[in-house]
Amino acid sequence: MAFIAWILTGLAAGWLKRVLFPGRPGGFIVTLILAVIGALIGGYIASYFNAGDMVTLSVATLGMALAGAVVMLLVVMKLRI
Secondary structure, three states: OHHHHHHHHHHHHHHHHHHHOOOOOOOHHHHHHHHHHHHHHHHHHHHHHOOOOOOOOOHHHHHHHHHHHHHHHHHHHHHHO
Protein backbone atom coordinates (compact mmCIF):
# COMPACT_ATOMS: atom_id res chain seq x y z
CA MET A 1 0.00 0.00 0.00
CA ALA A 2 2.78 2.45 0.88
CA PHE A 3 4.56 1.69 -2.39
CA ILE A 4 1.52 2.87 -4.36
CA ALA A 5 1.23 5.98 -2.18
CA TRP A 6 4.88 6.81 -2.88
CA ILE A 7 4.26 6.51 -6.62
CA LEU A 8 1.20 8.74 -6.39
CA THR A 9 3.19 11.23 -4.31
CA GLY A 10 5.89 11.31 -6.97
CA LEU A 11 3.32 11.80 -9.72
CA ALA A 12 1.76 14.69 -7.80
CA ALA A 13 5.15 16.31 -7.19
CA GLY A 14 6.08 15.96 -10.86
CA TRP A 15 2.79 17.42 -12.01
CA LEU A 16 3.14 20.33 -9.58
CA LYS A 17 6.67 21.01 -10.83
CA ARG A 18 5.39 21.23 -14.42
CA VAL A 19 2.60 23.59 -13.34
CA LEU A 20 4.97 25.89 -11.43
CA PHE A 21 7.83 25.79 -13.98
CA PRO A 22 6.23 25.18 -17.38
CA GLY A 23 9.05 26.71 -19.45
CA ARG A 24 11.83 24.59 -18.00
CA PRO A 25 13.50 21.97 -20.21
CA GLY A 26 12.42 18.36 -20.11
CA GLY A 27 9.20 16.71 -21.07
CA PHE A 28 6.18 16.06 -18.92
CA ILE A 29 6.70 12.28 -18.88
CA VAL A 30 10.39 12.62 -17.98
CA THR A 31 9.50 14.93 -15.12
CA LEU A 32 6.93 12.46 -13.78
CA ILE A 33 9.35 9.55 -14.05
CA LEU A 34 12.11 11.44 -12.22
CA ALA A 35 9.72 12.50 -9.47
CA VAL A 36 8.47 8.93 -9.01
CA ILE A 37 12.05 7.63 -8.83
CA GLY A 38 12.88 10.26 -6.20
CA ALA A 39 9.75 9.42 -4.23
CA LEU A 40 10.51 5.70 -4.28
CA ILE A 41 14.07 6.29 -3.10
CA GLY A 42 12.91 8.65 -0.34
CA GLY A 43 10.12 6.34 0.79
CA TYR A 44 12.42 3.34 0.84
CA ILE A 45 15.03 5.18 2.90
CA ALA A 46 12.37 6.34 5.38
CA SER A 47 10.92 2.86 5.72
CA TYR A 48 14.41 1.40 6.23
CA PHE A 49 15.31 3.81 9.03
CA ASN A 50 11.82 3.77 10.48
CA ALA A 51 12.10 -0.01 10.92
CA GLY A 52 8.89 -0.33 8.96
CA ASP A 53 8.17 -2.14 5.79
CA MET A 54 7.15 -1.10 2.32
CA VAL A 55 3.54 -2.08 2.96
CA THR A 56 2.75 0.11 5.98
CA LEU A 57 2.05 3.74 5.16
CA SER A 58 3.08 6.36 7.68
CA VAL A 59 3.38 10.12 7.65
CA ALA A 60 7.16 9.84 7.90
CA THR A 61 7.54 7.63 4.84
CA LEU A 62 5.08 9.72 2.83
CA GLY A 63 6.88 12.93 3.79
CA MET A 64 10.23 11.43 2.89
CA ALA A 65 8.83 10.27 -0.44
CA LEU A 66 7.74 13.83 -1.16
CA ALA A 67 11.13 15.17 -0.09
CA GLY A 68 12.88 12.62 -2.30
CA ALA A 69 10.80 13.66 -5.32
CA VAL A 70 11.47 17.35 -4.71
CA VAL A 71 15.20 16.80 -4.24
CA MET A 72 15.41 14.70 -7.41
CA LEU A 73 13.61 17.37 -9.43
CA LEU A 74 15.74 20.17 -7.98
CA VAL A 75 18.96 18.33 -8.79
CA VAL A 76 17.85 17.71 -12.36
CA MET A 77 16.78 21.34 -12.77
CA LYS A 78 20.18 22.56 -11.57
CA LEU A 79 22.11 20.13 -13.77
CA ARG A 80 20.25 21.15 -16.91
CA ILE A 81 20.84 24.89 -16.51
